[in-house]
Amino acid sequence: MYCRKCGTRNEDSSLNCIQCGESLQGSAASQQPPVPTIPNYLVQSILATVFCCLPLGIVAIIFAAQVNGKIQAGDMPGALSASKNAKTFCWIAFGLGLACTLMYITFIILSVAIGNQ
Ligand SMILES: [Zn+2]
Incomplete structure (x- = not known):
């Protein structure tokens, strides 16, 4: 059964959740997996890959792809960890992409300024 x-995921005979200690008796437990509440950042990872930084974006996508699989396997700590990693690599890719864009714009402005002299 699954802790609500x-x-x-706990053994069907368990009285309390092995993860959080919640009672699994009566209404506290469910035979069906709960609706995943852990964001997988897949969309953000793909956007980061396309618009920002390809190598880091791909790493983010790999972590993002692991989130749903781990949720379905009942590995909530693993899913949370993969979710955090995906988020972190999204932001790193976004930051690097932004830095590269700013350097590119600066380069163009400098080129125009030098060309006008
Ligand atoms: Zn629990």
């Missing part, structure tokens, strides 16, 4: 509080 944190989503961790």
Whole structure:
């Protein structure tokens, strides 16, 4: 069964959740996996790959792709970890992409300024 509080999969005979200690008796437990509440950042990862930094974006996509699989396997800590990693690499890719764009714009402005002299 699945813990209704944190989503961790437990043995059907368990009295309490192995992850958070929530009682699994009665209404506290569900036979169906809970709706995943962990964001997988897949869309952000793809956008970061296309518009920002290809290598880091691909790393983000790899982590993002792991999130749903780990949720379905009942590995909530692993899913959370993959989600955090995907988010981190998205931001790094975004930051690097922004830095490269700013350098490119600066280069163009300098070229025009020098060309006008
Ligand atoms: Zn739990």
